[in-house]
Amino acid sequence: MLKPYKALSLLLLTALIQTSCSTSRSSANTNQAVTATQGAEKPKPTSKNGIKNYADVITKEAVSDKGVFTVHKVADKYYYEIPDSLLQRDFLWITRFASLPSGLGNGYINAGSSVNEQMVVWQKFENKLLLKTKSYNSIAADSLPINLSVLANNYQPTIYAFDIAALSNDSSAYVIDVTKFFLSDIKTFSGLSADMRRNYKVTKLDDSRSFINSVKSFPLNIEVKQDFTYDATEPPSNATTGSISLLMNQSMVLLPKVPMQARINDYRVGYFNIRQIDYGSEALKADEKSYIRRWRLEPKDVEAYKRGELVEPIKPIVYYLDPATPDKLRPYIKAGVEQWQKAFETAGFKNAIIAKDPPSPEEDPDFSPEDVRYSVIRYVASTTRNAVGPSVSDPRSGEIIESDIIWYHNHLRSYRNRYLLETGAANPGARTLNTPMDDLGEMMLEVITHEVGHALGLPHNMKASSAYPTDSLRSGNFTQEYGIAATIMDYARYNYVAQPGDKNIRFIRQLGPYDHYAINWGYRYLPDAKSPEDEVPVLSAWIKEKTGNPIYQFGSGSGGYDPDSQTEGIGNDVVKASNYGLKNLKLVAPKLYGWTAAQTNDYDDLDELYGELLGVWSRYIGHVVTNIGGVHENRLKPDQKGYIYTPVTAKEEAASLDWLLKNAFSSPEWLHQSEISRNIHHANHVESVRNLQVRHLDNLLSSARMARLMENEVNKVNYNALDMVKQLQRGIWSEIYSGAQIDIYRRNLQKAYLDRMDYLLNKEESKPTRYNSTTVEISQSDIRSILRGELANLQKQLRAAQRNYSGDLSRYHIDDVLVRIDNILNPNKN
Template sequence: MKKLFLWLIPILLIIGSANEANARSKKKKGKAKTEQQTDSVQKKKKSVYDKLFKDKKKHTVNKGTITVHQYEDKIYLELPVELMGRDFLVNSAITTASDISLAGTKAAQSRYLIIDKTDSLILFRDPKYNVRLNEQDDNQEAAFALSRSNAIYKAFPIEGYTSDSTAVVFNATSYFSCSNKDVLNLSGRSYGGMLTIVSASPQSKTSFVDSADAFDNCISITQNCTAKLSISIMGFVSKEQPELTMSVQTTLALLSKENMNTREANPRVGTGYISYTDYRNEKRFKKGYYVTRRNITTQQPVVFYIDTLIQDSWVKAIQKSADEWNIIFEDLGIGKPIIIKPYEKDSTFRANNPMINTIAFLNNNNSEVTAYNITDLRTGEILSSKIGVPRDLAVSVRRNGVYQMAEIDPRFRTYYIADKVICENLTARMLKAFGLSLGLATNLAGSAAYSPEELRSPEFTQKYGITASVMDNVLYNYLAQPGDKEKGVALIVNKPGVCDAFTLKYLYAATSENESDTLKKWAMEHDGDPRYFYGKRSPAYATDPRCQNHDLGNDPIASLDAQIAHVKYVVKNSPAWFHDDNIPNDYRELFPDFVIIELINKTLSPVSSYIGGIYINEANEKSNVPSYQPVSADMQRKVVQKILSTFYDLSWLDSNKDFLRLGGVNPDMSTWIYNNGYPMMSLMFRLMRMGLSVEKSTKSYTQEAYLNDIEKQLFKETLNGKPLSAPMIAQLSVYISSLKGMCPTLKAIDKAISTRAASIALNEQTNHKLQELGLLTTLAPISATEKQSGMEPMTSVNFYSGTDIEAICYDKLKSARRYLIQARSLASNDIERGKCDYLIAMIDRVI
């Protein structure tokens, strides 16, 4: 047995050695296999760039919190996994455009989204809408958390992970395309005058990504986009489809986890706003609003970085504007939060970072100061503002200032506007831009608060300025008269008004513990005071004459007289201002055209809004002011008579032949205005919008009385035994066509007789000319995107269907026919008789 054991020992040693060798071999092979697998995984993770970006010359990387890869015409985002489930903001703005009215405006409504992922997809989720819950009810909050989910509205395949698996890469090109409504949506936007954009169709062949940048907490994609526009005129879609080329900057920004404290908005106070749904009352819910404002603290002022390309005198003008706002902040005990700094020389500073406040020099063909905000849609916090100062600001100063100020201020009687004048203008414009950046909204009633006497007082205008709110669209004190400048009357917007100071208090002043009650008290403390009235846009059939562009003062008659006097001065004297051969010919040629703009857009349009106008105030049970009050019949009649008498004789436009020659070989200008239907087109437009005012008045100015007043003016010559003049013939043509167009029965008859329906619209050639000049704002429709509720402007009156005035129009057509027969008998030649016959035939076709 012992021998057998001794004999087995070598065999066991051999077997053991072999097993150990096999084990070592297997271990070695296993280790090698594991290392090989690890290398393979690593290579796979690293190869996502190799797979997507094969040609390194075409690949550009911009690293930030989110890394942007630009490869050929594609945009890839590298998004950290740790950001999944976080809130993001999408903001898109038009930085430059071939149509300067759109430059510096939003390209689409801002969007709030949540980015999430699955194993294979990146998900863009539509977040739960803003809600306000009962803070004392934990069950309500828990119930809402369980019942609401974030809908998926975009999904992108994951292309791969970074080598350390901390970020995913996906192709986001389709999202940043201008065909995406989050990036470009101009539907409902004004396109100048009476034109409205119905839709914008990007042209892929002429659109391309210009740059892709990454910053701390945001990325920015800028692209050049050409879009074909579909436009409408008074609701009718035009066959003409103009093309618009623009630079669109789209920002995707990571929002903070910590939200700013919200503050309730009030429709009586002119602030920006975001909406939420209020569920604090369990029995019913309602829509609510938060103000938009800055998160201002002593550690967090509002720092604006100003472009070093802006000349020193302009920088001082901008600083002066900021200082005026800081004065109000100091009165509120907040210090001086607006700080102006030059662009930093640090290599890490980039002015195109969308999340910093900048005042940039616009080296393009724009001539207006532009401004827009990027706002947190959850709380209303204004995250940043972008203000643009145009290189050609002097163009705007010449265009707007000379027609209103040349009679008062000799500095405007030249093509070469002095830098000091431009700086005064820049300070005025920046007051509104800074106001917007602080959360104030456009207040169209600010300029209607003061009387002509107050606006001609040196003491008053130096103390209060020329408007109760710089957020209105007015710049110059055109109610001033020659000699007022020397007395010290303020001629331009120079400081925030009393309404602006009040709005700033509402936005930023400290409140008591019960903030809601304090804010409601503040909103009502100036009830009935026109200086604190917040004026929004109003619909054409319920027009509030206080809320108009280009108006000034509370007396429309004095306003009209002042503007006509200024224009007459320009017609008489302007040719002597432009003898220098260095003055561009296009400026000389367009100079008379802008006189027409002054007459129609800035004179006729705001004054005619009193006809059928209604003063609209926010309803409140504690208010002593009625929620609506029609303009008095006496005021409406005075305005009508003033317009008719002012436009009855425009021969003064033709009195200076040198003025006419500025625009070419023009024999006259008055005939052009009459032949294009002014002022009758504006007056008949108001006729269609008088119904609500008539119904709500105890002593109304009726449509019949209105047409009687117009008729007396149109046939004034006939009633005095004289032949109808050419201007009256032109006005009567518009008058008769309008009356027929307002009668559905007569309109149908006319259409059946003619292959072309009667219409008050002008011919295509004339429309084109007027659209170029921007002359059709008197007929501007309400934007399709505007809404009615709370803070938002009113665009409709529920259950109001308009007034049937067919019988009145029919009677006035018959009356006009009788007068025309009389006028025919007074005609001095066959041509005049033929014109009367034509007008009579227009009526006979339908009656």
């Protein structure tokens, strides 16, 4: 059956032949016809099924931009001219925030943050073009009969249906009007989630204040910016306007016609990954498959590569610097990118990753950071303190197509502050607000290396910071060679373990041995493997070679139960490391005024740094809390010896709680520096300490932690939830056994202890809770039995202790808490 436009062409051709024959037979008749029509209005071309002539739609006034699709702007309308050859081709559609209001998403969203990624295809149906989603989550080989069922049971929705406005002059492309589409509040492309719409009470998109900012077409992608304003009763900022304005970026990227050969993910090595459900599996169920995300690197000379020679890739990974990047920072950023070259050499490639200055208009007039062919390190003028390394990957194979590293201008300030607080005791170069440029440059270099690592496919590996013995971090020779953690992908930013007098110490993180191992595992080219499954024996053998070596272990840090896999920690002994860190912090605190306000004659920096000092103290405490009810995770497969999960020993748990009672829950007199507290706030010190201590007390007395401690009973670990509560309660209320006065810090903490008891006994819902990957049914567990029994014991001890206190604050405090305990134990008494 002929397509409509081809049938129309054939009809016109037939008419032309008939007219030609008629003319040759009778020129007289023709002359009469011409004479009769002179001066009359020529008939206008009529549309067929709504399809107009190309020139009537794309007029002479059109401004056209050629790329993967040609984009036309005619007056206030935008048109896509879509080649017939690109129908049914796979595109990746990425929705991002280009600009957003302060506080959106509680501040956890930045400009450049991705909202949604989905694969789409363009399809023709009658006189319409359909934009449809396409999923690779469920697959089966085309040759298998079950593929018919996969397609039938995973029918993908149509996002939008466009009328075909015109055909190109050669009928090889379709013209559609996309104006209404990009001016509509389409949920799948929106920056406002359902939760945001509910929380901010968004009513509608205001058409009068919404418009298309720009549409740009490049050889492999189209970028659209939408300026949208919504009516909102409770916006996150600028509340008096009753509005939320967003600048959204819609990217549509053409994916390779032939996907790259995927590499099967292994949870023992850290890689971002894509997941698919394969219904063509021979297993008795659908087989879930996971493939790592990585760039396509193939050697120019395969034979030389096989011989073990370093070979350049056919297409290296290239990052361009943003033209807005300050000149003094460019060398550090380039070095941060190219530091990965050594790791790629481990994988057999030389010059695999390169950093370049942006080309001048004369060198490349078409260069644009928005062109998907260019990966760019963007330098953003923003007060946000962050850097991110997102990437765009092919959902069919995991191939990384493009990546933009985002560096926010104020980010180095955070690193300056942490450098001063965490290393200032042992590192004279850190004792200033004017950190030397070489040190700042080194920090920036390593941050860029970390973010590029994400863009290469590597997630955080929080376990790597526990690979080194804690005391080795006090060795100059060790830290200069191995750094302070086994990978740059951990949050191990500074060496806070090193003590005053330690020599030649490296204080700033660096690339480590795990990085070489992970890049080799993910990127080494295996020329003899014809399928992802063919690679598995080799890849598994590389992992088994490293079994038992902590340097090559991976742990995401999620779950909150593994003391070896924590953010911001270093060393293999969290108690020892936190002890060293706290000793340093106690040396820094009294010096902070002299290093800041005394030099600047201003209190702003002192105020900021003191607040961050409390945060550093809190991190050291949190690391030790994780030891209690902690479980070491060692990612293994059945052909490796050992257990995946091993509880922390009873001795370590008891020692950790003892450390907390001395260093977290005692009265922190060292924190009260009069020069600081009496110059930065009128009355906030006690409340700041209370808030921090209560946070860790509540964490210690979480239902999830207690559930893991109760599990110790079946794991034959001689320290359970009752042991922990007994030890904690005696430590929190130690004054009533000694008769000592109870100071303000301790009175606050003791009341907080009772509040937590009240919550767990009477207020937390009695249903299975899942917190930090531990599930517990509170009402049917021992949690309430333990707490009720120990609280009753405390009540007796407090009554006995009353006689030791007269009419002072300590006595009033004890009288008050006795009433509180009675109300907790008898909530329905009144």
